[in-house]
Amino acid sequence: MEPVVHLRSAVSLLGRFPALAGVDLDVDPGEIVLLQGPNGAGKTTLLRTLAGLLPVVSGTAEVLGHDLRTDAKAVRRRVGLLGHATMLYDELTVADNVRFWARAAKARPADAEAAMVELGLDGRLRDVTVARLSAGQRRRAAIAVTVARRPELWLLDEPHAGLDAATRDVVDGLVRRAADAGATVVVASHELERATALAGRSVTIVGGVIEHAAESESRSEGQGQAASEPDAEPEVARVP
Amino acid sequence: MFRDALLVAGKDLRVEARSRVALNQVAPFALLVLILFAFALDPDSGVLDRATPGLYWIAVLFCALLAIQRAFAIEAADGNRDALRLSGLEPAGIYLGKMAAIAAQLAVLEILLGLGVVLLYGSHSSGWPLLICTCLAATAGIAAAGTLYGVLAAGLRVRETLLPLLLLPVLAPVLIGSTRAFEAARDGTPGEGWPWVGLLAVFALTYTIFGAFGFGPLLEES
Numbered sequence: 001m002e003p004v005v006h007l008r009s010a011v012s013l014l015g016r017f018p019a020l021a022g023v024d025l026d027v028d029p030g031e032i033v034l035l036q037g038p039n040g041a042g043k044t045t046l047l048r049t050l051a052g053l054l055p056v057v058s059g060t061a062e063v064l065g066h067d068l069r070t071d072a073k074a075v076r077r078r079v080g081l082l083g084h085a086t087m088l089y090d091e092l093t094v095a096d097n098v099r100f101w102a103r104a105a106k107a108r109p110a111d112a113e114a115a116m117v118e119l120g121l122d123g124r125l126r127d128v129t130v131a132r133l134s135a136g137q138r139r140r141a142a143i144a145v146t147v148a149r150r151p152e153l154w155l156l157d158e159p160h161a162g163l164d165a166a167t168r169d170v171v172d173g174l175v176r177r178a179a180d181a182g183a184t185v186v187v188a189s190h191e192l193e194r195a196t197a198l199a200g201r202s203v204t205i206v207g208g209v210i211e212h213a214a215e216s217e218s219r220s221e222g223q224g225q226a227a228s229e230p231d232a233e234p235e236v237a238r239v240p
Numbered sequence: 241m242f243r244d245a246l247l248v249a250g251k252d253l254r255v256e257a258r259s260r261v262a263l264n265q266v267a268p269f270a271l272l273v274l275i276l277f278a279f280a281l282d283p284d285s286g287v288l289d290r291a292t293p294g295l296y297w298i299a300v301l302f303c304a305l306l307a308i309q310r311a312f313a314i315e316a317a318d319g320n321r322d323a324l325r326l327s328g329l330e331p332a333g334i335y336l337g338k339m340a341a342i343a344a345q346l347a348v349l350e351i352l353l354g355l356g357v358v359l360l361y362g363s364h365s366s367g368w369p370l371l372i373c374t375c376l377a378a379t380a381g382i383a384a385a386g387t388l389y390g391v392l393a394a395g396l397r398v399r400e401t402l403l404p405l406l407l408l409p410v411l412a413p414v415l416i417g418s419t420r421a422f423e424a425a426r427d428g429t430p431g432e433g434w435p436w437v438g439l440l441a442v443f444a445l446t447y448t449i450f451g452a453f454g455f456g457p458l459l460e461e462s
Binding site for chain 1: 244254315317320322327453
């Protein structure tokens with residue numbers, strides 16, 4: 001089975017400066033991978049690189065079977081990037097925004113409606129302009145856009161930020177269902193407890209380089225006994 | 241491509257319909273410019289009447305600058321430019337859609353300015369086909385060039401001041417051509433105005449073709 005993400009010594013630029021300094025990473029179809037690391041480690045840069053927004057200047061970088069160095073545009077239409085910016089038009093309503101981005105991605109109108117329902121945006125909020133939403137509601141609308149696009153690779157940068165507990169559970173449920181349906185998810189988060197429970201594997205990035213990979217408890221519980229012992233250290237290995 | 245253009249144009253016009261920037265800010269600005277011209281040039285001396293076609297198109301260019309800046313300001317906010325790059329929309333479709341939305345707003349402003357010129361300056365003209373064709377060709381040209389230079393300036397920190405510096409010299413042929421065509425219509429010699437309409441049409445077509453191909457790389461660089 002070909003990996004959805006295949007990086008070998010990948011170096012990408014942020015402006016004129018190297019932001020990723022030789023990243024190695026493989027992510028299989030249907031996998032949920034947690035990306036962790038300190039502030040400024042390169043998590044957001046890696047997600048933007050995987051989305052085809054930052055140029056890869058050396059190494060191997062393939063996403064969804066496309067070479068990021070030569071065919072980044074083919075990747076972009078198949079990924080869903082939830083970044084720090086909500087990527088919404090303030091003057092339009094929630095429904096206008098979700099429908100516009102869904103139609104741009106050639107998703108069905110029903111997908112846009114379903115996404116709004118799933119994120120609790122189907123009532124009064126759907127006709128409220130984004131400028132009048134709270135930060136948490138804006139985040140929900142941004143997640144609805146990502147969901148409505150039905151991407152094959154979900155790239156989520158701090159998806160739980162600004163959300164209440166109930167909505168965080170909803171988001172986790174959406175991510176699990178997407179992965180069960182075959183989508184691949186890479187999630188960067190500082191909420192390690194929640195994100196570790198969600199992900200099957202975690203990787204740590206420091207200084208633009210992947211340092212460690214470990215299977216999370218949620219995955220190990222079903223597969224091995226190392227994690228069944230509370231004090232057991234998670235298996236740590238170089239990536240790949 | 242045309243599906244994407246319709247989608248983007250619809251979105252931009254919906255943004256304008258909800259924010260009403262063109263109606264509440266640009267249109268009053270345009271009328272204010274006309275009034276100030278009337279103060280500066282004594283209507284009784286005949287100078288104002290002779291200068292009306294040029295003043296009208298200068299006011300249109302000022303409005304166009306505001307409309308173009310607005311069209312790209314909404315994409316600069318909150319990561320929307322990245323969203324456009326990720327959207328899967330054809331760059332040529334985005335270009336044509338934004339161009340169409342700017343042209344539609346300009347057309348409305350031109351009608352308002354035309355009414356202002358008639359009411360404030362007492363101007364009149366008999367060559368309506370020439371006037372209408374001039375407006376259509378000039379509007380398309382301004383929108384085509386403006387959309388191209390708008391995305392070029394959009395990624396720069398000094399975009400508000402840079403756009404007029406880049407765009408106004410480029411639009412000089414539009415100003416000259418449309419003014420001459422309007423003068424011909426006013427003077428009752430439409431035959432002298434049609435070649436200028438041809439020039440405006442060539443300008444619009446050239447920039448539309450350049451824009452359709454050049455918008456994508458400029459969006460990537462901005």
